[in-house]
Amino acid sequence: MIRLACVAIGYVFGLFQTGYIYGELKGTDIRQHGSGNAGATNALRTLGWKAGLITLLGDCFKCVFAVLLVRALFAGRYPDEHMGVLLGMYAALGVILGHNFPFYLKFKGGKGIAATAGLYLSLDPVMTLVAVVLFGGAVGATRYVSLGSILVSIWLPVGTILFGQQGKWGLSQGHLYELYAITVFLCLMAIFRHRKNIGRLLSGTESKLGQKAK
Structure with a gap:
């Protein structure tokens, strides 16, 4: 039940x-422009750099706050002091689900990458650094934000499993499997949400950073 509560709290965030x-404060529904989603990249292309930055920070730190809250509420109920890592992952799962599929917007939200950045920040500084390098390197070299987002999504389960098998998270093997399963699910969901971007990347028609929304 605590796990479900963590997901529910995350979803609310x-x-x-x-x-x-x-966008609504500016009189614009950004989902009606550009890529049609409510994420930071579309905010940047539709409303400019300030909107993009505010969206990035807001979507990132709502995940950080949700993770911190569930750890404060529930981690102390377990004899294993490392359970906060797993409970935080459940909260992050809820945040990304709420971000991608908000019920009050007819389940039409973003793609969850900025919220995933918040998950990285709350999980581990080394994983965060690798994610920043992957994203920055890919976008810097190609100007394709979607490519950087996909690489960051793939790194989530890869890094979590690599560090987990080295004893990084301090969890039992059964709890590690739970942790791994969530990260794999988040990765697959992110790739699915980017399926159109992947098609455009393969065909060479993907929009690059700096191009205005059509």
């Missing part, structure tokens, strides 16, 4: 659609 709210 995920409902704070920073890009959509910012």
